[in-house]
Amino acid sequence: MTTFERARCELKAHPLALDAALAAAVLLCMVAGSFAAPQDGDGVTWNTRAAAPLSLLLMLLAAVALVFRRRAPRTVLALTGTLSVVECVTGDPRAPVTMSAVIALYTVASTTDRTTTLRVGLLTMTVLTAVAMLAGPLPWYAQENLGVLAWTGIGATAGDAVRSRRAVVQAIRERAERAERTREEEARRRVAEERLRIARDLHDVVAHHIALVNVQAGVAAHVMDKRPDQAKEALAHVREASRSALDELRATVGLLRQSGDPAAPTEPAPGLxxxxxxxxxxxxxxxxxxxxxxxxxxxxxxxxxxxxxxxxxxxxxxxxxxxxxxxxxxxxxxxxxxxxxxxxxxxxxxxxxxxxxxxxxxxxxxxxxxxxxxxxxxxxxxxxxxxxxxxxxxxxxxxxxxxxxxxxxxxxxxxxxxxxxxxxx
Known part of the structure; x- marks a missing residue:
């Protein structure tokens, strides 16, 4: 196992630590983004002017909220969405607090059904975009406002795609487990049927021949003193019946031999x-x-x-x-x-x-x-x-x-x- 795979397993085993690391990364991106200012032309310009204290506070609160995104995804979305609205109305337009709302929306979409994702996603996109266009410091047609619409849509779509993939993988795993159980049950059923068939054969063979042996032995005991010739004939029948019983038992039990066992001569199954x-x-x-x-x-x-x-x-x-x-x-x-x-x-x-x-x-x-x-x-x-x-x-x-x-x-x-x-x- 590589170092990356070990680290990934450790993070999966400790989801709270993973969310804390993600929140720190998002906070770093938001702070770094606060140093970027749009130009009238293409691209952005970087300067050393930091964001306002209120914007830094909003970024910090949004990052802290992301730590608990798995435990209460909708609450975290509502909180980060509110902080984004406050940032759009009163804060520095360079402070991208909306990034935290996008992460929270992705979490909600990846943990709920598609209908809920559609409703919550449309509501978040509409509210944040409308606030940015109508109450923000930038013109309504600014590309930053359109970026809010695009990024919230991407967050909802990505979360729904992850949820769908998880559902497909889970369905495949369940089908594989169900197929494995079905094969095991079928094997057990066939073994039980074969045992029942062999038990019936053994019962038929033993009941038939033992009944004949019992009858002939009784006859021999009854006429032993007065008619020894008839007793001898009865004992011969006993011997013949016991020999037939042994032959059929050998043929029946021979069905239980494994493929590696030495072959033994068996008679064909009896019939009409x-x-x-x-x-x-x-x-x-x-x-x-x-x-x-x-x-x-x-x-x-x-x-x-x-x-x-x-x-x-x-x-x-x-x-x-x-x-x-x-x-x-x-x-x-x-x-x-x-x-x-x-x-x-x-x-x-x-x-x-x-x-x-x-x-x-x-x-x-x-x-x-x-x-x-x-x-x-x-x-x-x-x-x-x-x-x-x-x-x-x-x-x-x-x-x-x-x-x-x-x-x-x-x-x-x-x-x-x-x-x-x-x-x-």
């Missing part, structure tokens, strides 16, 4: 292409599942395909956990115009849990106390893609989950922005 395999895992767990598809091999965006798979997975998991023994489920996938409809129904009563399953009510009979995250997760998935989800008990017995997802998510708006097909939501 694996619907039969998903139904097979439930059939092996003792839940009859019938799959009907009339979607004519519709090619879905990755986000829609994954959401459809997770909805079926979560709905069948709820059936296995809550529908009771002997329940059957039916899954249908139908293409309807620009949408694809996923329906999962069951005929369970929710009265008799399967061996090894967690006790609980079927969602279609009595609402679960405390509520679970399965239906909420499905609703969030469907809502994030611009679809609709309907859940509720069927007439008689059973439960129904019906989801409508748009095949083309290009026009789907999420939080006011457009998402492209397959973009994570």
């Amino acid at each position: 292409g694996l619907l039969e395999d998903l139904a097979g895992t439930f059939r092996s767990a003792g839940l009859p599942v019938r799959v009907a598809r009339t979607d004519q091999d519709t090619r879905l965006p990755a986000a829609v395909d994954l959401a459809a798979y997770r909805i079926v997975q979560e709905a069948l998991t709820n059936v296995r956990k809550h529908a009771g023994a002997g329940a059957r489920a039916e899954v249908s996938v139908v293409r309807a115009g620009r949408n694809i409809e996923i329906t999962v129904v069951d005929d369970g009563s929710g009265e008799t849990p399967a061996p090894g399953a967690h006790p609980g009510h079927h969602p279609g009979s009595v609402p679960e106390k405390g509520g679970g995250h399965g239906l909420l997760g499905m609703r969030e998935r469907v809502g994030s893609l611009g679809g609709t989800l309907t859940t509720g008990p069927r007439y008689g017995s059973g439960f129904r989950v019906h989801a409508i997802l748009p095949v083309d998510t290009t026009d789907t708006r999420v939080d006011g922005r457009t998402t492209a097909p397959g973009e994570p939501v």
Whole structure:
């Protein structure tokens, strides 16, 4: 930092000292100007005749008033304007006390709005110029009188220009700060959305496979002594379900890897292409599942395909956990115009849990106390893609989950922005 910049920072840190220095400089200019006398021709002449004592007093009072120009700009303008009028009427015409009024007018213009500047500026210009022309010792057409008009106008204009520049700089700074806050908020929002999506995936994976493991472990414990072959088969299903859970957990958690981390092999995200395999895992767990598809091999965006798979997975998991023994489920996938409809129904009563399953009510009979995250997760998935989800008990017995997802998510708006097909939501 240069010496000039350090001095400038020091003066800005002490505004009263800066105003005192300015007042001293203005006083010096006014005293020096009192030695100049106009000639009949061009220019001025300098002599050694000092100004009258009254003019020197007016100069001193005007300079002292300028020290407080930041604290009370309008009061200082009124005071310096009054001193200028007194100087024009009774003082030496060489005493330029009006210079202090110009500085005070500049201060008022730089600290107020444009309307106030226009009113105060016109009033100051009119009063000082009229007094100088009508009551001053010089002829009304003297160039000194016109100089009063010009200098007061320059002071008001310069002050308004400085105020406008400050306003522009402040607006630019505020826009930059607001843009920075917006970028930070957007980054936090995207992180929260990504965490929510990963949490939903982890919930779906864990709930599905742990439910299957629990059921098969219960079956194995139930038939271990009487039918060891069936217990062995159940344990094989437990092993397969746990392996699938680990694979999906590895693939999901792999999304959290940093760019510099070593790459790990991951499987592609599941979709409706694996619907039969998903139904097979439930059939092996003792839940009859019938799959009907009339979607004519519709090619879905990755986000829609994954959401459809997770909805079926979560709905069948709820059936296995809550529908009771002997329940059957039916899954249908139908293409309807620009949408694809996923329906999962069951005929369970929710009265008799399967061996090894967690006790609980079927969602279609009595609402679960405390509520679970399965239906909420499905609703969030469907809502994030611009679809609709309907859940509720069927007439008689059973439960129904019906989801409508748009095949083309290009026009789907999420939080006011457009998402492209397959973009994570």
